[in-house]
Amino acid sequence: MQVTETLNEGLKRGYAITVTAAELDDKVTEKLKEAQPDVEMKGFRKGKVPMALLKKQFGPRVMGETMQETIDGAMNEHFEKSGDRPAMQPEVKMTNEDWKEGDDVQVEMSYEKLPEIPEVDLSGVKLEKLVVKADDESVDEALQNLASTAQDFEAKDGAAEDGDQVVFDFLGKVDGEAFDGGAAEDYPLVLGSGSFIPGFEEQLVGVTAGEEKNVEVSFPEEYGAENLAGKAAVFECKIKEVKAPKAAEVDDELAKKFGAEDLEGLKGQIRERLEAEYVGAARQVMKRRLLDELDTLVSFDLPPSLVEAEAGQIAHQLWHEENPEVEGHDHPEITPTEEHNKLAERRVRLGLLLAELGQKAEVEVTDAEMTQAIMNQARQYPGQERAFFDFVRQNQQMQQQLRAPIFEDKVIDHIAEQAQVTETEVSKDDLQKAVEELDEE
Structure with a gap:
């Protein structure tokens, strides 16, 4: 077998793979010899069918299997030796389409490799963590809202x-x-x-x-x-x-309607819920600022196919948000703009960086975390939770969609642990303003 490089341009790679007819014939013969003891054929005792007859009877089918296995083996060996990781599924095609038994097999393989990610000194990353305390006014406002719902x-x-x-x-x-x-x-x-x-x-x-x-x-x-x-x-x-x-009276009776022992207990629950919401919002702000900083710290070539696919997805999603009346995909072709391409480059760059950092830190999504994510999604389908759960378990793509944000959040936490984080206490309005600015960017 011969593997010859035909393209080496940026992240693009191309190779010509030649599998000789003699090599294929040897592998076919080896497979038939392994199967020979178990083959039964009219006129011959079990295991005594001549090799020539086996080749005539089963050779074409075994040849097809052998060609595929040999090419797959050549590809795997190449990736192991080169260390390349393809950004997307490699494109493989047979170039001598008029192939007949006795000919060499000639194959072309092309792909875009994932880039080498430069080292990032996370200890130099500086982050601000916004902290908001639930004040009495916010608690009272939430109490009044609860009272209105219990009217x-x-x-x-x-x-x-x-x-x-x-x-x-x-x-x-x-x-x-x-x-x-x-x-x-x-x-x-x-x-x-x-x-x-x-x-x-x-x-x-x-x-x-x-x-x-x-x-x-x-x-x-x-x-x-x-x-x-x-x-x-x-x-x-x-x-x-x-x-x-x-409106219901704000008293102990109202508190009992919402599962608390008394009014003070309900206020405590409200305060905890509000501060949990503030923590979640503050985390989103810190995450965006962290990603912004990481985006300025690293620079490397991006696989064009990944950027193109991401830009297409962004453009498609935004088009549907602007045209909510169109539910299906029977619409004109959507061409990504320069803005879509820039956003796609950022997402791909940060996605590759976070994946690299997560891999080096041995970040993993546990089975328990996946189960919880599936259960959270299943609640959106009342009465069909079990069917949804089974669907996800059998669908690798859906599993990846649920796993990806969990993995990303865990990597973000890993980075924050190494970064220089300072806490700043702000008002609820200041936090709200910071969250709104995220949507404007």
Whole structure:
């Protein structure tokens, strides 16, 4: 076998691989000899089939397997000797397409190698960690929000307003006939909640207790029940009560509704939750600033194929964000801009650097961390958690999508441990401003 370099330009590499006919024939014969003792054929005892007959009967199939194994072996040997790590799957093609038995096999292999990542002195990296304490004002504000979600309603005089609760009986009819599911008694409806079909709740604004009112609406064209989709309907409504919202009192009873023993216990839980949110936000700010600094510390050639693929993905994602009405991928070809390419170069550079630093630090994602990540994702599919869990377990690409951010965060933590980190206490507003600046960059 001969391996000859044909391209060495930047990170691009090309090789011509020649496997001689004699080498292939020897390997085919070796495989057939290994199988010969177990071969049975009419007219011969088991294990006594002549080699010439075996080659005639099984040679073509074994030849195909041998060619593939030999080429794969040559590639693996090359990567072991050269130390090259291909950025993407190498492109391999047979150049003598008119090959016939007895000919040498000629193959071309090309790829882009991953670059050598320069050493980075992480001890010289300086980071600022923002620290925010949950003050009493923030805790009280959160308490009031909780009280509003636990609101009750009390009877009122006068007309119903948006936000009020109307208790009523209703009977829905289409073409003068009542339909299944179109009737209820003492139904409590909060006006403005959007829980009824469009146009219904607005017509109840202004009603009073004891009033009867016909509400005329049309079911949406995409309504779930086909017999009602797009149909005009009349709902005969009898108003029983009109109630105004009343926020719950901020007291021990409210605390118990949210699982705390008393009000002070609830305040403590809120304070912990707020500070956990602040820590998460501060970490995002520190992570971005760390990546910005790392981006200035290293410089190396980037595999064009990785940059091109990343730029395409960025452009595609941003296009869909700007055109949310297009759910599928039946749209014009999206060409990355210079801005997309610059962002792709940054992401690829930092991705390769973090991967290198993580590998050297022997950072690993544990099975427990993967299981937790899968469970977190599975919660987005109520009732289908087990099916999602099984799907991920069988899908390597999905596993990698879940593993990658965990690995990155662990590498970031590793870098932060070696960097010079100073803590700066700031206000909630200052932290919020820092987070908003991340979105603007």
